[in-house]
C-alpha cells in the first residue's frame with residue numbers, strides 16, 4: 229500500500245512535472261507559430277499568413293500571404309471602391325511589376341477602383357518592386373502579396389469584390405531566362421493563368437479579362453510587319469511557347485464559359501520604373517559602371533532590331549482594352565452566349581536596331597559605352613520585331629506617340645534620379 233502510495237506520489241510528481249513541461253512546451257510552440265504566422269508590415273498593419281499552403285509547379289511550397297481579418301478586408305474594399313460614377317473595379321495582377329504599376333496608377337488617376345496582387349519574386353531586384361508598391365500605396369492602391377496560383381486567395385477576392393475587369397499582367401517575363409528556369413514560366417504563365425481563368429469564370433458576374441501576351445509569339449515569322457492574323461506556331465523560345473499556350477487557353481475559356489478575353493501582344497516595352505533584366509536597362513547600368521556591354525549580331529552579321537514601345541503608349545492601349553472589352557456572358561460557370569475574344573498588337577511600328585539604341589543611351593547618359601559585338605547566342609532571341617497596329621488603332625484608338633530617343637531620355641532621367649547617379653560633371657568613364 230505504502231509502496232504503491234510512494235510510487236503513486238512519484239508517478240504523480242512525474243506526471244505533474246511532465247504536464248508542466250508539456251504545457252510550457254505547447255505555449256512555446258504556440259508563440260513560435262504566432263510569431264511565424266503574423267508579422268507587422270512596414271506600414272504598421274498586421275498581416276497574417278493563411279495556413280492554406282499549396283505546392284507550386286516549380287517545386288516549392290507557397291503560402292498565402294494574407295489573412296481575411298477585418299483590417300485586411302477593409303483595405304481591400306477601400307482600394308476597390310471607384311471614385312467616379314461607373315468607375316471600373318479591376319483586379320490587377322503583377323501590380324508591383326513594370327507595366328502593372330503604370331496601369332494601376334493610370335486607373336486610379338481616373339477614379340477606377342482596383343486592387344493589385346504580386347508575388348514579389350526575386351527574378352530581378354525586389355527592392356524595385358517594393359518601391360513601386362510604395363508608390364501605389366501612396367495613391368491609395370492596395371497591393372496584396374500573393375501568387376496567382378493561390379486559388380484560395382483568388383476565391384477570397386472574388387467572393388468579396390465584384391470585379392468588372394481583370395487586368396492580368398503577372399508573368400514570368402524574359403526570353404533568355406527561360407533556358408535557365410523553364411518551370412518558372414510554366415508556373416506563372418500557364419498554371420497561374422489557368423488558376424486566374426478558373427477564378428474569373430467561377431465569379432458571378434464574370435469579369436472581362438485583359439491580359440499580356442507577347443510579340444514573341446510571332447517567333448520565326450518573317451512576314452513584316454507582324455499582324456495578328458500571321459503565323460504564331462513557330463515560337464523561338466520556351467517563354468514564347470508559354471505565351472502562345474496562354475492565347476490558346478484563353479480561347480477555351482472564352483469558348484466554353486463565355487469569358488470576355490482580350491490578349492495584348494506587347495512589343496519590347498521600356499521606360500521609367502522598367503525591368504532591370506531588359507537590355508536598355510542593363511546596358512544603362514553597365515555603361516555607367518564602365519563595364520563592357522555585349523551587342524548581339526544576327527545571322528549574316530545583321531544588327532538585331534526591336535519595335536521598342538514606350539510604357540505610356542502601352543498603358544493607353546491597356547486602359548482602352550479594358551474600356552472596350554465587352555461583357556463576359558457566363559454565370560455559375562456556364563456560358564450564356566458568345567463573348568468577345570480579341571487579340572491586339574501593341575507596338576510602336578518603327579523598329580530600331582540595338583546599336584542605335586546604345587547610341588541613344590550614350591548620348592543621354594553622356595558616357596561612351598564599351599561595346600563588344602558578338603554572335604547572337606542560341607538563346608531564343610529573334611532577329612527583329614515589327615508591329616502592325618492597325619487593328620488596335622481602329623478598335624482601341626491606339627496610336628503610339630513616343631519615339632525611342634524621347635522615351636529613353638525619360639528613362640535615363642528616371643534612372644539617374646532613382647539610383648542617385650552623380651551628375652555628368654562628376655561621372656567618370
Ligand SMILES: O=C(O)[C@H]1O[C@H](OP(=O)(O)OP(=O)(O)OC[C@H]2O[C@@H](n3ccc(=O)[nH]c3=O)[C@H](O)[C@@H]2O)[C@H](O)[C@@H](O)[C@@H]1O
Nearest residue numbers: 401402403442443444494495496506507522523524532609
Ligand atoms: O516584346 C516582347 O515580346 C518581349 O520583349 C522583351 O524581350 P526582348 O525584345 O528580347 O528585349 P530585351 O531583352 O530588352 O532585348 C532587346 C534586344 O537586345 C538584344 N540584347 C540583349 C541583351 C544583351 O546583352 N545584348 C543584346 O544585344 C536582344 O537580343 C534583343 O534584340 C521582354 O524581355 C519580354 O518579356 C517581352 O515579352
